[in-house]
Amino acid sequence: MIEVNGLTKVYGRTVAVDDLTFRVEPGTVTGFLGPNGAGKSTTMRMILGLDNPTRGTALIDGQPYSQLRRPLTKIGALLDANWIHPNRSARAHLQFLAASNKLPRARVGEVLDLVGLTQVGKKNAGQFSLGMKQRLGLASALLGDPQVLLFDEPVNGLDPEGIHWIRTFMKSLAAQGRTVLVSSHLLSEMALTADHLVVIGRGKLIAAMSTADFISRSTESTVRVRSPQLADLAALLQRNGATVVPDGEAASVRGLPIEQIGELAAGAGAVLHELASQQGSLEEAFMQITGESVEYSTDRPPAAPTAPAVPTPGPVTR
Numbered sequence: 001m002i003e004v005n006g007l008t009k010v011y012g013r014t015v016a017v018d019d020l021t022f023r024v025e026p027g028t029v030t031g032f033l034g035p036n037g038a039g040k041s042t043t044m045r046m047i048l049g050l051d052n053p054t055r056g057t058a059l060i061d062g063q064p065y066s067q068l069r070r071p072l073t074k075i076g077a078l079l080d081a082n083w084i085h086p087n088r089s090a091r092a093h094l095q096f097l098a099a100s101n102k103l104p105r106a107r108v109g110e111v112l113d114l115v116g117l118t119q120v121g122k123k124n125a126g127q128f129s130l131g132m133k134q135r136l137g138l139a140s141a142l143l144g145d146p147q148v149l150l151f152d153e154p155v156n157g158l159d160p161e162g163i164h165w166i167r168t169f170m171k172s173l174a175a176q177g178r179t180v181l182v183s184s185h186l187l188s189e190m191a192l193t194a195d196h197l198v199v200i201g202r203g204k205l206i207a208a209m210s211t212a213d214f215i216s217r218s219t220e221s222t223v224r225v226r227s228p229q230l231a232d233l234a235a236l237l238q239r240n241g242a243t244v245v246p247d248g249e250a251a252s253v254r255g256l257p258i259e260q261i262g263e264l265a266a267g268a269g270a271v272l273h274e275l276a277s278q279q280g281s282l283e284e285a286f287m288q289i290t291g292e293s294v295e296y297s298t299d300r301p302p303a304a305p306t307a308p309a310v311p312t313p314g315p316v317t318r
């Protein structure tokens with residue numbers, strides 16, 4: 001488990017991490033989200049003892065990193081896949097790490113196997129593709145068989161197959177009962193990977209809850225209805241208090257539970273070709289919740305490239 005308590009980091013005038021408190025539980029993948037500059041990397045570096053907190057604590061299974069006797073056996077991390085010696089083979093890289101951390105040499109073969117790099121273990125890591133480098137980074141993180149794992153943007157720049165592989169791998173680590181904290185800007189990917197979320201903005205905690213709760217609390221769920229008698233059905237639903245927004249051959253219905261919509265349709269003898277709950281996306285929820293805390297926010301959406309020129313209004317004064 002990771003426990004962060006009142007964690008604060010000040011760099012000069014910048015409060016990078018501001019009184020952050022959260023827990024990351026074992027057995028699940030926890031996504032660590034926040035806009036650019038929110039303080040995710042700084043928090044991760046403090047958990048890993050690479051930076052000292054100005055205030056507060058970050059504990060791994062009850063102890064700060066600096067007090068862990070054999071850190072690699074407690075926590076493994078992938079921060080930068082390029083942190084490898086380009087002229088050293090993958091196997092030699094892992095053997096060096098194992099020797100300098102007093103880990104059994106036999107573990108090198110095991111982790112190469114775990115990440116599917118056994119065949120290329122003798123190849124220079126400098127010739128590896130990004131996906132292979134990420135796998136080597138995962139192998140390094142797993143060398144000490146730690147219960148806690150921390151990954152900073154592990155799928156950045158990977159192709160769909162590489163992303164899928166990492167997702168499955170992280171889920172399997174959590175299913176083994178490990179604590180997995182992963183940061184990413186790829187929200188659709190996080191929605192598939194993370195069961196829980198810790199969301200921060202401008203260094204402060206915004207939300208710590210299950211992914212499902214985060215989405216349902218910050219987006220409105222609707223019901224998609226498709227029927228050959230759509231106009232009549234829409235009028236009936238509106239009379240019963242629903243808001244109905246046409247959407248091609250279907251309609252998006254707000255304000256009535258899906259069961260009631262089905263019952264009203266059945267009562268009126270309307271044929272239904274589709275009746276489905278539509279949940280908001282993690283991206284919508286994230287934009288909704290973090291909108292205020294973007295470090296360099298603009299108050300207008302970017303203009304469409306083809307938009308005709310519109311005279312700029314003068315400044316609003318009160």
Ligand SMILES: Nc1ncnc2c1ncn2[C@@H]1O[C@H](COP(=O)(O)OP(=O)(O)OP(=O)(O)O)[C@@H](O)[C@H]1O
Pocket residue numbers: 011014015016034035036037038039040041042043
């Ligand atoms: N060594 C440093 N010295 C001064 N300021 C720093 C330092 N490291 C980070 N910062 C500042 O702290 C804030 C948080 O940065 P951090 O890199 O932790 O955010 P992040 O959430 O990881 O961002 P991104 O998603 O863009 O990687 C930013 O304003 C950043 O400029």
